[in-house]
Amino acid sequence: MRLKGKKIALCVTGSVAAIISPQIARELMRSGAKVTAYMSDGALDIIHKNTMEFATGRGVVTKLTGRVEHLEKFDLILIAPATANTIGKIAFGVADTPVTSLVMASDAPVLIAPAMDEGMWNNKILKQNIEMLRSIGYGFIEPKLEEKKAKLADISDVVDGVISALAKKDCVGKKVVVTAGPTIEYIDPIRIITNKSSGKMGIAIAREAYFRGAEVRLIYGPGTARVPTYIDVVHVETSGEMLKAAKSEIARCDIFISAAAVSDFTPKVAKKKIETEKGDLALNLTPTPKILNSVKGSQAFKVGFKALHDVSEKELTAAAKKSMQKYKLDMVVANDVSKGTFGSDENDVYIVYGKGKPTHIKDTKEEIAKHIFDKIKKGKIT
Structure with missing residues (x-):
């Protein structure tokens, strides 16, 4: 409390x-x-x-x-x-x-x-x-x-x-950029592919940064969670829009936290509504560019999120460490989405940070956000 x-x-x-x-x-x-x-x-x-x-x-x-x-x-x-x-x-x-x-x-x-x-x-x-x-x-x-x-x-x-x-003001003078929520990919002008992310985790992180005195910019996909009025927010829809917004902010931030559930694949968009009378529909999906790949050269303290489904603790933390190395991250927060945390006020995560043993936290997203910033403050951001 x-x-x-x-x-x-x-x-x-x-x-x-x-x-x-x-x-x-x-x-x-x-x-x-x-x-x-x-x-x-x-x-x-x-x-x-x-x-x-x-x-x-x-x-x-x-x-x-x-x-x-x-x-x-x-x-x-x-x-x-x-x-x-x-x-x-x-x-x-x-x-x-x-x-x-x-x-x-x-x-x-x-x-x-x-x-x-x-x-x-x-x-x-x-x-x-x-x-x-x-x-x-x-x-x-x-x-x-x-x-x-x-x-x-x-x-x-x-x-x-x-x-x-x-609150303690240990991030005064720092600019924090957070991505949150899902993204959508259009199939045609009215149909989309998306996921069940609510945006609650990313918003909890943005709130925590604000409480600590940071200048906060939230890049928010079409999530269901309400953004507090005191948070500066950039609204986006697609993975491409989120990538563009992140790239425009990364050079000017001290801490970059990629908490959004960005679509991994996108279809070729039909110019008109696809008629159901045509029968079966096959979508040709191509990978979307990775936001973390585009910002890995930044000097900001970078935090990534890694979501897997129905895996062991060993598999989850190994995947987090791999992401940390691949994208030159300072921290990775990993979770198993099969545990039903999408849209919940709680989360069950492993924080992989430095060479130490991953930290397991099962708590509210608000408390997890506090843990993330406590660990960030122990790093190179002073």
């Missing part, structure tokens, strides 16, 4: 998005955090304090009593949602609510997730307030601009913002 033992103050202000705050609290707690809610009078007009008390399992601070509720020590203060009014008060040092008093009295990092009308969001005074707060170290989670509103960011992005704010 990424937030195990962390004390988070979840401050709720008077936006209608306050109805989402209990869910944010629960997700923070699922990540291991201890959450205490602070609510402004405006927030209490939207949701009852008992809702936040039930969500957090702790008492809720709703009034300034002159006691020490604004002096409790936290690892981070999260204001979600934050109104334009609250942001303005914080910018000018006004401490007249439990939320603003806590911010004024605490030395904990502050992360603000705005939610308001689009007109307010675009107001020059608000923008100046945000810019000033950023300049002194306050963090912001960008809202979603939809339906003429600056809506509170998705819950997962808010939680990831908290994780990132508290």
Whole structure:
């Protein structure tokens, strides 16, 4: 759990998005955090304090009593949602609510997730307030601009913002490029060949790089997994498009991680839809160019993935070592896809790295991503 033992103050202000705050609290707690809610009078007009008390399992601070509720020590203060009014008060040092008093009295990092009308969001005074707060170290989670509103960011992005704010930053200044998801190869204008990759492993790796402070570029095929809004993504479809995108990025990156399930073969594409009345259809498949082969001359730290089906541990790790030598890789992550890990939140992998014994990890893809970067940091990337 990424937030195990962390004390988070979840401050709720008077936006209608306050109805989402209990869910944010629960997700923070699922990540291991201890959450205490602070609510402004405006927030209490939207949701009852008992809702936040039930969500957090702790008492809720709703009034300034002159006691020490604004002096409790936290690892981070999260204001979600934050109104334009609250942001303005914080910018000018006004401490007249439990939320603003806590911010004024605490030395904990502050992360603000705005939610308001689009007109307010675009107001020059608000923008100046945000810019000033950023300049002194306050963090912001960008809202979603939809339906003429600056809506509170998705819950997962808010939680990831908290994780990132508290994570160790050992990849600052590094550019990380990750490929993820499947690719598709067209048979005709409407039919394709593809595979069952969801993209979850590659996205977990991109998230981990972001948490550690890296500049991240994700080259993403048509997977089913959602890409967080804070990840810079290049969308591709075919193996050729992914190859082109990878080649354009490799010269400018420090770490290249090829986690995509790229199609190994491609058919000759028919210009028109193949009619079913023609009966049996035979496809002539030709091998696609290997992305790892095209980037093996790069000075970047290169990580490849090797997927086999229904093989022994010995066969799997031997194939990984062969790939490492063939493509001049620094690390290979190998897995047996017969174990049903496609589309799952978990994976069962062997990490082949250097001359040591392969490391076997069976865990969530999030935890495996952490292991990968821990090993990368022990290598030549400093």
